[in-house]
Amino acid sequence: MAAIHLPRAMRIGGGTLAELPEVLAQFGLSRPLVLTDGWLAGSGVLERVENLLETAGFAVRSFSGVVTDPTVASVEAALAFLREATHDCVIGLGGGSPIDTAKIVAVKALRDAPVSAFKAPHQQDEPGLPIIAVPTTAGTGSEATRFTVITDEASDEKMLCAGLAYLPTVAIVDYELTLTKPARLTADTGIDSLVHAIEAYVSKRANPFSDAAALTAMRLIWPNLPLACADPGNRTAREALMMGALQGGIAFSNSSVALVHGMSRPIGAHFHVSHGLSNAMLMPVVTQWSAPSALCRYADCARAMGLSDDGVSDQGAVGRLVEALQQVNADLKVPTPAAYGIDKERWDALLPLMAEQALASGSPGNNPRVPEAGEIIELYRRAWA
Structure with a gap:
């Protein structure tokens, strides 16, 4: 026997990024927080996403402080930014690091517990905020997984966190976002x-x-x-x-x-x-x-x-x-x-x-x-x- 789990919705193909506002509206979401890294913030991709959402009437805020191999400190910084306003979903824009960060931030948004409390063998199935994954690299597959990995910088341990709470609600899989990758x-x-x-x-x-x-x-x-x-x-x-x-x-x-x-x-x-x-x-x-x-x-x-x-x-x-x-x-x-x-x-x-x-x-x-x-x-x- 096997238990199969997938995102509730996936938009797949070149140009599907443009469908992001439609997908959010489909799920009754209107106040997204975009989590990304400094490179994507400077490349024009974040601005494109913000313009898409703002033009469609969404109250969007963005945090570009995600780091490669996200750490507990970087997660807490993103979480603090989320709590400065009222958001109803988290968008992970980028490779595995922004999407993994979005996953744990979405879960911790509704829970006051350290990241270490969520590491395997703990299973976190009760959901947090809806997660929207927009991958810009063809690698981690994090847009379709029930896992996230966060580094505890105090012990140099990569903590695997697992459970249905980390499975994105929506994945926007647009290969055109990878065309400029070195x-x-x-x-x-x-x-x-x-x-x-x-x-x-x-x-x-x-x-x-x-x-x-x-x-x-x-x-x-x-x-x-x-x-x-x-x-x-x-x-x-x-x-x-x-x-x-x-x-x-x-x-x-x-x-x-x-x-x-x-x-x-x-x-x-x-x-x-x-x-x-x-x-x-x-x-x-x-x-x-x-x-x-x-x-x-x-x-x-x-x-x-x-x-x-x-x-x-x-x-x-x-x-x-x-x-x-x-x-x-x-x-x-x-x-x-x-x-x-x-x-x-x-x-x-x-x-x-x-x-x-x-x-x-x-x-x-x-x-x-x-x-x-x-x-x-x-x-x-x-x-x-």
Whole structure:
């Protein structure tokens, strides 16, 4: 049996941003708070959204202080801004960080509790304010998930918060918002969405619904990621990546992520590596280690990505998958932790804590092969160089 959860409404396709006022009116919403980051505020995208809403008669306010890998402090600042006026919904405009911030702010708007009170294994199903997600990157899939991740800067822990309260009411998925994204951001977010799809498919929580979304995501992302990186204006590739990210988000939200994500979050928290990049650093090593426990599932991934056909054995298909993941990292210039410039002594010293934090997130428990702390430490060591 599987419990399936999706946003109540999704508007998908080029130009759908223009439908934002109509969607808000459809849900009886009139006083939105837009949460975004400084880059989008300076790029003209925020101004475009504000003009759309103001022209339609909405009382809109905007907060552009969202930070990459949102912290408790940045969430509290956004929450304080929300409470300066009366708002009936929160719009997350941007990549995973603004959407994740919008999710936790919407929940905390109706509750006086610290962010740490909401971290897994706590499940927050009782809703807060309605959440409207407008992604501008093709990566996190946060517009369709029941999760948010917030960093506790005091402990350098990335806190996974889960529950139906974080599932957006509406997602506006307009690939045209990604046309100006640079190659590095395109690569990192694209790998992130690929990892979502693969982990959702091999997860112990996989089900027929999540499988269909995951396989579709892989078919969309794998051939189009290098095209979009090479030519940022390639509309066909951009649209495919946006749909792949959405399908990947739907897949893992209704299945789960697994060991890559569990290990990735501590790297981001302690060394400030972007989420997609830390996923990419780990993906080949973790896939190779995990595959013997779900050979046919990983082989299905290889075939969906066009790396192997039905005439090749599962073992052969998985071998091609691992080689392809190593090669795409080389092609997209994904650095190892060593090449990224992380201090080796600090890395080694933090490995026990990182392994502990990875296990505490619960994600490794969904992996086909469930690791112990010592095995996670060994995988971190393999990924180092």
